[in-house]
Amino acid sequence: MTEQNFWQKYIFSTDHKIIGMQYMFTGMIMALIGGYFAYTFRMQLAFPGTEVFGFGTVSPHEYNSLVTNHGTIMIFWVAMPVLLATFGNFLIPLMIGCDDMVFPRLNRLSYQVFLLSAIVLVASFFVAGGGFGGAWTAYPPLSAQAKYNMTQYGATLWLIAVALEFVAFLLGGINFITTLMNSRAKGMKMYDIPIVLWMIVLASILFMASVGPLIAGAIMLLFDQTLGTGFFDPAQGGDPILWQHLFWFFGHPEVYVVLLPAMGIVAEIITVFSRKKLFAYKTVLYTAFATGVLSFFVWAHHQFIAGIDPRMANVFAVTTLLISIPIAEMLFVYIATLYGGSIRLTAAMLFALSFLAAFLIGGVTGIFLGASGADIYFHDTYFVVAHFHYTFFPIAILAVFAGLYYWFPKMFGRHMSETLGKIHFWGTFIPFNLIFLPLFFLGAAGQHRRIYSYELFSELNSADFQNLRVLATVALIVMLIFQLPFLYNFFASMLRGKVATANPWQANTLEWAAPSPPPHGNFATLPEVYRPPYEYSVPGRESDFWPQHEKPSGESKA
């Protein structure tokens, strides 16, 4: 390998690890922006009309824009790049014992398109009229016509940014799927693939199969905005509800697109830190398949009261409640895996376990919303907000932190501080519950989403409710402050942390066979695979782990 200068090595690299980290750092920056937005509008809700430190007074127009872009950023520019692209890029070649992705330059292109989309989105906040404020679902006619949304440029740029992001992940997804299908190490059969890779690839396939109609829809909406066509304009014969179908046909599978990788990360971590084989590996896969297939038939539960045929709602209520079964079963598998283990509560494990605990709340509250009768009341209230934050927060924050603490030694060759990690964990998990538990209550009291101020609504303007809103906001600020130890820990450990060995957690999967951090090309000699990935505490063996690449000749090398 010839010497590379800084630009070649870190900016225009085709190395999957560097690209993964590019996604990670972009995702982190976007998460900071999204967190800042959340802080701003939570302050407005807690102390309406006052000047927010670091922003100024929030106008209704800005409020809508903040809410919209908080949602958009957190899903498309934080959860997707970090869960799919960071872990996908970093782990797939390492875990299948390979030197890189099959199309390194396609991979680089996908990141560049993604970066461009992030830049376009950020630019949309600064154009005349401000950023788009029609909610992340962008229902037309509001999103389609500037005379309604008053963000002529913001809305168009937002739409272009989202479409570009889709293209980036299509390119990335093709790479993930092809790599996993074709480039596994010798001896790695279907059921020897670690769960996390299965999940990332299933998620990519789900994404690919669901996003197409929305891309077509985005082009149609773009024409509505810029050329004045009437695809979604009832005055010209179009149908605004059509967009909702296109959007949610993608939007609901999208939840599973980010859920599955998170589930995968958690599977890796709980097996390693409880020294257990994963309970019923195939069941996990089947439930994941079932979830993926079912997720295409549940989309209209977002539209129960949107004016679809009421008979259709019955069908979707049934499918929606059915999808709770595979997800619940997957969670039971994970809990069963803990049985009889030897659990080490490292920072990574704490985050992984808290994912299970918190996601259960998200899953259970989803049943209220999927049951059509109850949804009439809960639809578009804060109950929904709290519900999907209890799913997305564990997915995009808890599982990601779990993954970062776990794979950090592999990424940078050094350990993060466990003490700071635990402070960070409790400082994240407790405030998280304090933010969103009050919101369940407020939602049940009839408080609707995306409302700028509750002062006009006499039923919601009571002092008790306001105290709950303040509690949620204070908890948010506490949580944001507790991210500082993480950021310090992350960057300080990168430079000065305890040097890590190749396999510090005594894990089985192939990435731990490579040096920490892996050089370009990853492995000195490409490994071969002799056994499934979760052979921990096998009876009759001295050590409690049995790496996949270890030759079965008897003598222990680890």
Added chain:
Amino acid sequence: MDLIIEQASSFAADIDMVILLIAVLAGFWFFLAEAVLFYFIFKFRQRKGVKAQYITGTRKEEKKWLHWPHNLIIVCDLVIIFFAIKVWYDIKQDLPPAQEVVQVIGRQWSWQFVHPGLDKQLGTADDVATVDELRVKVGVTYHFKLESRDVLHSFSVPVFRLKQDAVPGRVFTGWFTPTKTGTYDIQCAEMCGMGHGLMQGRLVIEDEAAHDEWLRNKAT
């Protein structure tokens, strides 16, 4: 539910019943799962000299720990589906005959209500149109004709447990029967632009005498 927010329509109690049912069934599984999770974390924490067990989860007696919860959840789901759809059917699909009809029109960013006048017929000269104020009689079954003039809105009355999106170019018909007098909030529940958060209406439920009195005042 009725402790947090009043029930002011004939079907509010039905919806609250479904919510309670789900809360009990789902809550049971939730607390069970969390309890088991925390018990395992405590029981199987790392201890010196205790090695983890090797359980594949593929044997029949191990899998039963998945199958039984799995089957029981299906049963719970079916119960929930049954009641959810029943309530849904009563509220959204099976409209009881209307005694009076009101027209509800959503605009950026106000609600306009057209009440039938003293003749109880909509579309006649004595109709009373108001903005941001809906006045209805207690105990009378109303049909509402919901329209929108520009973007999507959602007509939401929390005390009624009622919500329906308004879509430009379409008219949706729904129903409600107020059961107690009072003044309540009407909200917009679908993002409709800058003033969405300020799009507030008032619902006044009054007895027939007071309502007629109001109509007469409006007519003059």
Added chain:
Amino acid sequence: MSTMPIATTRSMTGIPTGRLAVWWVIGSEIVIFGGLLACYLLLRNLYPHWGESAAHTSTLAGAINTFVLLTSSLFVVLAHHAAERKRHIAAFFYLWLTIGGGLTFLLIKAFEWSYEIAQGYTITANLFWSYYYTAAGIHASHVIVGMIIMAIISFDVLRQRNLPRVELIGIYWHFVDIVWIFLFPLLYIAK
């Protein structure tokens, strides 16, 4: 330019990596066009009067274009055939015939559209025309992208490099062709 990673050379499934990837690309494209056409068909069923607008499309131009695209698909098959036999000059020649087919297609399209626009059937005329221009426009952009990639590959082929890529662009070109075969009856013939 980095050397090709070992990953790219592996083939666990037995399908060459490039071909596998192209099939996945086509899979994701199918849902894009599928979504658009599903919307179109749904509305077309709801609004039978769209037929009147469709009557103003030029079936002749559409038919000629179908013929042109099918012919170009034949050329790309011949190019693949030649490439497999390492006759790189012939492959180069056939690839450019295919590109020529694409160009003819676009030229006819340009004349057809300018005629229609001159008659007042613009993209905003009504919903049928919106779908007509959007669907055909997205398809035409695929034709253009295909032609550019094909041109790049053709010069590689001339230097006797990356010959298997002829097959890949061929698969893609067939896909673009098939999309047109769906578009043509839906937009032109159904009146």
Added chain:
Amino acid sequence: MLRLYVVVALSFSLPVVASPRQGKQTYAFCAVCHGERGEGNHTVGAPQIAGMEEWYVREQLLKFQQGVRGTHPEDIAGMRMRPMARYLQNTAQIEAVSAYVAALPTLKSTSTLKGSWVKGEVHYKLCIACHGADGKGNSQLKAPALVGRSDWYLLTQMRNYKAGVRGNDPKRDPVGMTMRPITMTLDEQAMIDVVAYISGLR
């Protein structure tokens, strides 16, 4: 617990007092439709308000808040304005934003209507008594200036007065009431002409 909220509230917010700074801040709400310079936006129905008299802005904001304006089913633009005005909670905010609007440099209005200046001059004789021959208004009579307003907006408001959409509340809007009989005498073309004449004034 309450004390904690107060401490947090104070550390993150500033007390509310009327000040030029507050006027500018509050105007940010208005700028979305009425524009940074108060130039208005015809597509969303927001008129040009730069340099509008302070007393007039205040009164109209109060009228919107109290539901005197913006509650008639035909007054679509007014209904968009009403929730915005309702959000200004205290008098300090209203004072501040009125002063800010009044201080914005008056802009020349662009004409969007074609009317007869000559005929308009005849009809304008009706208006002179209150709005003045120069169209600068008379605060004593609560007649606002007409120059510098968007012509389409003047026309809409005359139509509204005539149709009883505005100035229909004798108790709460006696001043608006006086506009009604005047507009009753004008037909559509006359209104356009008079607006054309007003646009020519300076």
